Amino acid sequence: MIEVHGVTKTFGDFTAVKGLTFSAGQGEVVGMLGENGAGKTTTLRMISTVLKPTQGSITVGGMDAVRQAEEVRKKVGILFGGETGLYDRLTARENIRYFGKLYGLEQQVIAARTESLAKRFDMTRYLDKRVGGFSKGMKQKVAIARSLIHDPSVVLFDEPTSGLDITSANVIRQLLGEFKQEGRTVIFSSHIMSEVERLCDRVVILHRGELQYNGTLDALYEQSGSNDLDRIFMEMVGEGQ
Ligand SMILES: Nc1ncnc2c1ncn2[C@@H]1O[C@H](COP(=O)(O)OP(=O)(O)OP(=O)(O)O)[C@@H](O)[C@H]1O
Ligand SMILES: [Mg+2]
Secondary structure, X not given: OEEEEEEEEEEOOEEEEEEEEEEXXXXXXXXXXXXXXXXXXXXXXXXXXXXXXXXXXXXXXXXXOOOOHHHHHHHEEXXXXXXXXXXXXXXXXXXXXXXXXXXXXXXXXXXXXXXXXHHHOOOHHHOOOEHXXXXXXXXXXXXXXXXXXXXXXXXXXXXXXXXXOHHHHHHHHHHHHHHHHOOOEEXXXXXXXXXXXXXXXXXXXXXXXXXXXXEEHHHHHHHHOOOOHHHHHHHHHOOOO
16 A cells, blocks of 8 residues: 655755555554654655655555655645644634645534544534634644545544644554454554554654565564564664664
8 A cells, every 4th residue: 555665864964764665555554663753754755745755655545745745735634733724713623624625624524524424433522613723632633634635545644643642642543443343454653652552554764764674563573573562663673873
């Protein structure tokens, strides 16, 4: 579904991602791990077509993320960590509708999907309130609903549970599991090892822009002779510190 092939991204003379190759199949949940600055967000941005690789290629459902960016965007739902990018002065519903329009969806489709997403995320109560007064968890739910308005087959979530309380984080973890059931391809980044252990079929570990590991957790445990992902991770990326 997603093929990242020999991708390098430079910013000026700084190389943020170096010769990265990995793939994610349909219905697969891939966890992306790496320290701050490892290149996770940059990689997700390239897959989502927001950034162009300096070298290498990315395809989503067989379509090129640079040459067929428009088509790729229609397949991909994105949630970026930190700033949700919601408009504070608009209501949750208006924020979601705005995105739906950007994707070229019809009014009725947007309205129906918004209702069903609001039910799914238990946000009907505040659907028509302005986002400006929302808590972080409420905003995150709106941002997630917005990212799903076009029913994407690929979901890219950058640190989706970061800064959320346990209840909200679990809602999102459960959701990632549901995406898998629905046959969506998921790549998400995280700093929480237990979350990755629980949810992922496969992990991609980056260190300073370079791939350290790409494979199943079981194979990683076997190769490392340990079941302690925390420790394996530190041994893999913590060298020379
Ligand atoms: N637009 C940019 N211009 C210059 N450098 C950038 C830009 N975007 C990212 N970088 C650099 O690329 C490197 C990788 O950044 P990236 O945001 O992908 O890391 P990350 O793995 O997502 O880290 P974190 O866990 O902190 O979110 C960092 O050194 C960052 O400073
Ligand atoms: Mg990041």
